Amino acid sequence: MTDLLKPPVHVEDHGHEEHHGPTGILKWITTTDHKVIGLSYTITAVIMLVIGGMFAEIIRAQLATPNGTLVSLAQYNELFTMHGSVMIYLFAGPFAFGALANIIVPIQIGAPDMAFPRLNALSYWLYLTGAITMLSGFFVTGGAANFGWVAYAPLSNSLNTPGAGADLWIGGLLLTGFSAIFTGVNLCATIFYLRAPGMTMFRMPIFTWNMLVTSILILLAFPVLTAGLIMLYADRHFGTHIFSVAGGGVPVLWQHLFWFWGHPEVYILALPFFGMVTEIIPVFSRKPVFGYKGMIFATLSIAALSLGVWAHHMFTTGVVLLPFFSIMSLLIAVPTGIKIFNWIGTMWRGEVWFSTAMLMSLGFLFTFLIGGLTGIYLASPPLDFFTHDTYFVVAHFHSVVMALVLAGMGGLFYWGPKITGYLLNERLGKAQFWFLFIGTQAFTFPLYILGLQGMPRRMAIYPHDPQWKGLNDLSTVGAVLIGISTIIFVINVVVSWKKYPAGDNPWDGHTLEWFTTSPPPHHNFYRLLQIRSERPTWDYNHPGHRALAHGQHEAHEENDSEVPAS
Amino acid sequence: MQTPALPPQGATERARRWRRLRRAVALPLAALALSGCTIPSFGASPGVTSSSKSVFHLWQGFSIGAVIIGGLVVGLMLWSIIRYRRKSDRIPEQSQYHLPLEMIYTVVPILIVFGLFAATLVVENKEVANPKTSVIVDVNAFQWGWKFTYPGTNALVYGQTTQNPVMEIPVNTNVRISLTSSDVVHGFYVKAFNFSRYALPGVDNIFTLRAQNTGTFFGQCTQLCGLYHSLMWFRVKVVSQSEYANWIASFNNPAAEAAAKAANKTTNQQTSSIVPSKPAYTNFGVN
Amino acid sequence: MKVEAKILIGLGVFFGLMCLVYWNWSLENAGGVMMFAAMLLCFLPGGYYYWWSRRMKARPEDDPNATQAGGAGVVGAFPGTSIWPFTLGMGSFFVVLALVFGIWFLVPGLGLVIWAMLGGTAEGRRGGKV
Numbered sequence: 004m005t006d007l008l009k010p011p012v013h014v015e016d017h018g019h020e021e022h023h024g025p026t027g028i029l030k031w032i033t034t035t036d037h038k039v040i041g042l043s044y045t046i047t048a049v050i051m052l053v054i055g056g057m058f059a060e061i062i063r064a065q066l067a068t069p070n071g072t073l074v075s076l077a078q079y080n081e082l083f084t085m086h087g088s089v090m091i092y093l094f095a096g097p098f099a100f101g102a103l104a105n106i107i108v109p110i111q112i113g114a115p116d117m118a119f120p121r122l123n124a125l126s127y128w129l130y131l132t133g134a135i136t137m138l139s140g141f142f143v144t145g146g147a148a149n150f151g152w153v154a155y156a157p158l159s160n161s162l163n164t165p166g167a168g169a170d171l172w173i174g175g176l177l178l179t180g181f182s183a184i185f186t187g188v189n190l191c192a193t194i195f196y197l198r199a200p201g202m203t204m205f206r207m208p209i210f211t212w213n214m215l216v217t218s219i220l221i222l223l224a225f226p227v228l229t230a231g232l233i234m235l236y237a238d239r240h241f242g243t244h245i246f247s248v249a250g251g252g253v254p255v256l257w258q259h260l261f262w263f264w265g266h267p268e269v270y271i272l273a274l275p276f277f278g279m280v281t282e283i284i285p286v287f288s289r290k291p292v293f294g295y296k297g298m299i300f301a302t303l304s305i306a307a308l309s310l311g312v313w314a315h316h317m318f319t320t321g322v323v324l325l326p327f328f329s330i331m332s333l334l335i336a337v338p339t340g341i342k343i344f345n346w347i348g349t350m351w352r353g354e355v356w357f358s359t360a361m362l363m364s365l366g367f368l369f370t371f372l373i374g375g376l377t378g379i380y381l382a383s384p385p386l387d388f389f390t391h392d393t394y395f396v397v398a399h400f401h402s403v404v405m406a407l408v409l410a411g412m413g414g415l416f417y418w419g420p421k422i423t424g425y426l427l428n429e430r431l432g433k434a435q436f437w438f439l440f441i442g443t444q445a446f447t448f449p450l451y452i453l454g455l456q457g458m459p460r461r462m463a464i465y466p467h468d469p470q471w472k473g474l475n476d477l478s479t480v481g482a483v484l485i486g487i488s489t490i491i492f493v494i495n496v497v498v499s500w501k502k503y504p505a506g507d508n509p510w511d512g513h514t515l516e517w518f519t520t521s522p523p524p525h526h527n528f529y530r531l532l533q534i535r536s537e538r539p540t541w542d543y544n545h546p547g548h549r550a551l552a553h554g555q556h557e558a559h560e561e562n563d564s565e566v567p568a569s
Numbered sequence: 570m571q572t573p574a575l576p577p578q579g580a581t582e583r584a585r586r587w588r589r590l591r592r593a594v595a596l597p598l599a600a601l602a603l604s605g606c607t608i609p610s611f612g613a614s615p616g617v618t619s620s621s622k623s624v625f626h627l628w629q630g631f632s633i634g635a636v637i638i639g640g641l642v643v644g645l646m647l648w649s650i651i652r653y654r655r656k657s658d659r660i661p662e663q664s665q666y667h668l669p670l671e672m673i674y675t676v677v678p679i680l681i682v683f684g685l686f687a688a689t690l691v692v693e694n695k696e697v698a699n700p701k702t703s704v705i706v707d708v709n710a711f712q713w714g715w716k717f718t719y720p721g722t723n724a725l726v727y728g729q730t731t732q733n734p735v736m737e738i739p740v741n742t743n744v745r746i747s748l749t750s751s752d753v754v755h756g757f758y759v760k761a762f763n764f765s766r767y768a769l770p771g772v773d774n775i776f777t778l779r780a781q782n783t784g785t786f787f788g789q790c791t792q793l794c795g796l797y798h799s800l801m802w803f804r805v806k807v808v809s810q811s812e813y814a815n816w817i818a819s820f821n822n823p824a825a826e827a828a829a830k831a832a833n834k835t836t837n838q839q840t841s842s843i844v845p846s847k848p849a850y851t852n853f854g855v856n
Numbered sequence: 857m858k859v860e861a862k863i864l865i866g867l868g869v870f871f872g873l874m875c876l877v878y879w880n881w882s883l884e885n886a887g888g889v890m891m892f893a894a895m896l897l898c899f900l901p902g903g904y905y906y907w908w909s910r911r912m913k914a915r916p917e918d919d920p921n922a923t924q925a926g927g928a929g930v931v932g933a934f935p936g937t938s939i940w941p942f943t944l945g946m947g948s949f950f951v952v953l954a955l956v957f958g959i960w961f962l963v964p965g966l967g968l969v970i971w972a973m974l975g976g977t978a979e980g981r982r983g984g985k986v
């Protein structure tokens with residue numbers, strides 16, 4: 004076996020702290036190991052998902068009747084603001100690039116750790132304190148922030164929203180924003196500098212590629228948000244008039260700043276989950292990802308276009324250039340379509356195995372397809388005028404983000420065994436999938452119809468249109484099903500706790516993380532493979548089954564010593 | 570019937586498959602052609618203005634495209650997961666690239682996108698055009714109500730949410746609306762017009778409507794504007810042109826004149842002061 | 857290094873073109889400035905990588921035929937544990953609370969931040985051990 008070689012690098016491991024370092028709570032506080040930090044991120048992000056989900060359930064319960072009296076108008080505004088903020092700032096992003104990317108990317112490229120382990124730990128602490136800061140708004144006088152997760156000026160100024168809740172929201176966002184920027188720097192540096200020998204850029208797994216592009220987008224977009232938040236804070240407390248008409252400011256400037264971050268943010272959220280699906284589908288189809296290079300160029304072009312589409316959130320302001328943003332937004336459909344066709348091409352003539360992770364990915368495909376198709380309508384200004392700020396938009400982005408939740412659950416089922424060493428219960432996993440999938444459709448479809456019937460978003464009550472009750476009730480049932488799926492997941496974690504040992508490679512994986520032990524050792528690898536394609540572990544386990552271009556066919560003289568000699 | 574000489578077995582098979590395919594494509598198309606103007610509405614409605622109808626047609630066009638593309642993708646997905654579900658431990662052929670296919674599904678979507686963009690431009694240019702008109706309404710949104718003034722006349726309507734202010738406009742006439750806000754961002758949205766526009770502080774948002782049916786239509790603020798956002802309603806009453814003239818004339822009395830003068834004197838920032846400052850809602854069971 | 861440089865410079869060029877079209881067409885400044893800044897932000901590391909890619913020979917991770925042995929060597933110091941990220945995080949937390957609850961929160965906040973920066977720097981200089 005010439006391809007089993009010594010580890011790629013001799014790491015100067017100061018004193019092997021892992022073995023006689025701190026234990027217990029101090030271990031979690033002082034660790035710089037990317038896997039432990041990633042695990043902290045995972046747990047925190049899942050808790051945030053549950054918190055945000057509970058807000059959603061209260062919102063849906065309130066809307067189940069036209070004159071809902073469960074919460075007051077003021078509480079309702081706080082709830083949907085914090086639901087959006089928690090889900091977007093505290094769950095989806097950190098779950099993708101803090102939790103799974105943090106754990107998986109270094110292993111996938113054969114690195115011993117992230118490039119800046121201490122910066123990585125700092126990212127986590129900023130994220131945790133940011134989350135605490137934002138959520139503590141509920142415990143101050145005046146309640147939490149209540150201006151929507153987009154905080155449009157001048158509603159968010161000190162005149163219209165006095166109180167500490169809004170300041171805590173700004174402060175929490177500053178902290179989590181810096182956390183995201185540091186993670187972005189860290190991932191970029193890791194991917195650029197710590198790849199194993201032979202792991203060229205065009206041999207990196209798609210998940211790593213997507214995380215690289217995500218990190219670049221984070222570095223381009225988040226500073227704009229941070230700057231905008233500081234301006235907002237200055238308007239609120241230092242008497243500046245950046246966003247207020249009275250002092251000669253421009254309220255729309257906030258929307259420009261916010262969405263210049265906000266739309267790349269959509270892809271910052273989505274690309275990691277696309278990456279997870281792109282890892283899961285090939286493994287459970289036992290084929291290489293179809294159109295690997297096309298996939299990478301699609302990702303890069305999504306990133307390139309994503310900086311030129313922000314004002315499609317502002318079509319109805321009447322002060323933006325409609326045709327430019329319309330064509331740029333429509334064009335994003337093309338690389339996204341390429342991805343969808345590539346995923347189907349991967350399954351085509353494969354051996355599709357319906358494990359929970361794969362089912363979640365298929366659920367993602369379907370749900371994301373609906374979210375993507377309805378997104379095309381919204382890129383067209385006349386149709387956006389028609390549906391803007393109605394439940395159609397709400398349904399559109401909930402289709403997208405629920406698709407991401409499905410993909411993320413798939414990611415947990417797929418990589419969980421690698422991280423913990425134990426599998427989750429597949430039967431409970433499949434039950435969770437069906438509740439989540441059916442719940443998602445039951446939740447979003449009525450909202451599309453409600454939007455077309457003219458129900459505006461962010462309405463606490465709709466006494467004028469009691470005929471909307473039926474569809475709202477259906478949507479609430481969907482939300483309850485989604486809630487049940489989350490409970491099943493928690494039960495699953497408890498039930499399968501250290502019960503089903505996974506082994507190193509339970510799924511016949513393709514990429515480097517399936518070559519190391521489960522869970523991986525400190526600094527990830529005892530030994531490394533010769534890397535000759537983007538599927539080193541597959542090449543090692545199945546020599547003679549290499550990826551083929553169009554027109555090529557498998558050579559049937561299988562030769563185990565085919566791995567090129569070094 | 571005379572049977573023609575049988576072609577080789579493979580050819581019939583191919584011909585039969587081709588015929589089946591043709592029938593599968595032709596039937597829905599024929600159905601569509603026969604039904605003529607009854608293209609499904611896909612959940613939307615034509616509305617009552619001239620541009621709302623073009624928006625509705627654009628909606629139908631986009632929806633047909635979405636149904637075809639979505640159907641194709643779902644079909645391919647279902648086929649690949651049903652036909653290629655795992656049956657054995659066999660390792661399938663490891664095909665990874667098919668350049669011609671990849672080119673097709675890159676180029677075809679680009680063409681579709683430009684088609685959609687062209688259709689969008691047509692409707693959009695119609696919608697944002699501001700033809701000459703004599704009927705102008707200044708709409709001013711404030712927390713939480715609406716003020717409608719008609720420059721050059723004494724007509725003035727304002728009111729908070731449950732007072733249901735009504736904007737009257739004549740039918741079959743271009744009505745230019747100049748929309749602004751005196752405090753935060755609001756949204757001017759009338760379902761029957763298939764149209765919405767932000768009311769931004771410090772900006773005059775100008776657009777033109779041409780209602781083609783009379784009636785009273787429900788309007789609502791769509792952009793979150795604070796506590797009573799859910800209740801920020803108004804109505805648009807489209808009346809015949811003579812009725813509209815009578816309505817405008819009904820304001821020609823000293824009291825209305827004085828009220829209009831007072832309202833026009835206040836700047837946008839002060840609009841809120843001409844209506845009771847805080848609404849008192851008790852009838853919704855909420856605080 | 858070459859691929860990394862190409863990606864970043866390519867993105868930067870695209871943002872530059874988009875900025876040109878957008879700014880000339882819309883005459884709206886906020887977006888124009890932001891896209892221009894995005895272009896510069898891509899050129900900064902992209903140019904750096906390009907500069908280096910012309911001056912160094914291919915690294916093992918850029919060589920498709922590299923062996924694992926070829927990459928052996930010390931890549932850097934990875935401290936096994938460190939308390940300073942936690943200290944710095946708590947310091948930043950207090951600094952942000954000062955924005956909300958009052959300036960006096962800056963006393964513990966900045967104190968912890970400065971302490972963590974000094975401690976972290978010292979830790980790095982001593983090679984990860986404190």
